[in-house]
Amino acid sequence: MSKYVFASCEKTTEKVLDSTIETNLVKSIQEEKKLADERNDIDKDGFFCVTAVVDGGWCKRSYGHGYNASSGVAFIIGLATQKIIFIDIRNKVCLTCHAIETGRISSKTHVCHKNWDASSTSMESNIIVEGMKYLESILTIFAAHASLAMGIRILSNELKTKLAMVTVS
Numbered sequence: 001m002s003k004y005v006f007a008s009c010e011k012t013t014e015k016v017l018d019s020t021i022e023t024n025l026v027k028s029i030q031e032e033k034k035l036a037d038e039r040n041d042i043d044k045d046g047f048f049c050v051t052a053v054v055d056g057g058w059c060k061r062s063y064g065h066g067y068n069a070s071s072g073v074a075f076i077i078g079l080a081t082q083k084i085i086f087i088d089i090r091n092k093v094c095l096t097c098h099a100i101e102t103g104r105i106s107s108k109t110h111v112c113h114k115n116w117d118a119s120s121t122s123m124e125s126n127i128i129v130e131g132m133k134y135l136e137s138i139l140t141i142f143a144a145h146a147s148l149a150m151g152i153r154i155l156s157n158e159l160k161t162k163l164a165m166v167t168v169s
Contacts, residue, residue: 021087028083029139035080047140051079054131056124071116072123076131086131090116090123 001009036048043049056074075087094114099105116123 024083025085025087028078028081029085029135031081031083032078032085033139047136050085050135052085053077053079054128056127058120058123069120069123072120072127074124074127074131076128076135086135088127088130090127092116092120 032050033048036042036050041049054074054076056072058069058072070093071089071091073087073089075084077083078085091113094110094112096105096108096110097112097114100107116126118126
């Protein structure tokens with residue numbers, strides 16, 4: 001298979017995967033909302049109260065030092081369904097952009113996957129906060145509790161206007 005055929009297949013596969021993931025996430029979210037409704041677990045503001053587990057990872061191991069991974073992923077799993085209800089990725093590098101910058105290939109239009117300039121250590125928490133805000137604002141889900149899988153606890157105030165993250169020792 002030539003590199004051009006491979007690139008074409010890769011683009012097609014990416015579109016199919018993105019669509020499938022989005023469809024499955026919506027189904028999982030609706031299932032969590034349905035279960036919260038059946039438990040009558042809806043607060044006075046109309047938010048579905050969902051308990052979630054959060055976790056994340058990097059593209060390389062650190063063993064307590066060298067926190068400089070170029071990409072990271074984090075996700076939120078609804079505890080009732082044990083299905084992913086949010087997932088995202090942070091990339092500090094786009095390989096195509098890097099190849100263009102170093103002169104290995106000529107400039108070309110491409111989908112740039114670089115979406116992160118901050119520290120590697122903040123990738124996971126940023127994704128989790130983004131996911132919680134998304135679930136709260138768009139889908140009227142409020143994660144009342146989150147597991148300590150990532151070493152953080154997600155808390156809320158009475159008005160559900162902020163997400164505060166505190167380190168758990």
